[in-house]
Amino acid sequence: MTVDITGAREALAALPNDPGVRKPDPIVVGDDITRTFGGLKAVDVQHVEIQRGVITALIGPNGAGKTTLFNLLTGFDIPDSGSWAFNDNSLAKVPAYKVARLGMVRTFQLTKVLSKLTVIENMRLGATGQRGEKFFPSILKTLWRGQEDEITARADDLLARFKLDAKREDFAGSLSGGQRKLLEMARALMVDPELIMLDEPMAGVNPALKQSLLGHVKSLRDEGRTVLFVEHDMDMVRDISDWVIVMAQGQIVAEGTPEAVMADQRVIDAYLGAHHDEDLTELDEDQLAQQVEAEIEAEESDK
């Protein structure tokens, strides 16, 4: 996999900041995706494209529909309507483990490592795609027959890369929050995905591990993978994203480079919501960006 990141960034920077804007080389394209819970339209996305080979952040206030959109795209939930494709292959009705095997894999906001399995067992499970919870290792053994050495070698390489090799035989339940995030990312790589989707990779990670995690996410892009991540940590968004998609109330309300979206009135509106008693037009761009950040941080500490 080779990518020209500078070229891709320049191409993105030239795009208008419109919701659903067409990308030069999309790996995912979705249309009219809706998901309702009771009377609430959690997701109502008319058109979305994820550019190949770059890091895209999906941001938005709590309850905006980010995780639900992740669930729909990866086959963990079924939409009321809509179509979406990965590398031009329709993914409607494709179950999550098959989506993972096709090369589109995701991690979870609350990590799903299996506490009572060891780190290496969790990794091996990753090789089967995302259906760990329902399957016991004994059942998996039959699936591994003939490939076990190959799978174990790949798992060990990834554990070394994520500096988890010393924990190989430990129960995953004994790992710290940050180590679990690393294990989940490493496990997702067992299927050698083209697109990796990370749901709040920084949540619950201590500052010492944050830098390491950021480095790992960048390295995923640098080796040619596409990364899409949901995150409230705006430092991370600013630091590593090439493109940002903003959701509010189920819809995409803005897109753009990190700098552009932080100064976009639609984004400010989405985050500030009911706090419109102040005249935002009198603030300059930096002040507006600071306000948006303060709002996001306040939300984060409420969680």
Ligand SMILES: Nc1ncnc2c1ncn2[C@@H]1O[C@H](COP(=O)(O)OP(=O)(O)OP(=O)(O)O)[C@@H](O)[C@H]1O
């Ligand atoms: N299984 C469910 N049943 C009922 N309502 C749900 C369900 N899943 C999500 N919702 C609702 O759908 C809306 C979107 O939720 P979602 O978790 O996708 O938002 P989010 O943008 O990921 O939020 P956060 O940043 O807080 O994780 C919320 O109002 C949420 O309460």
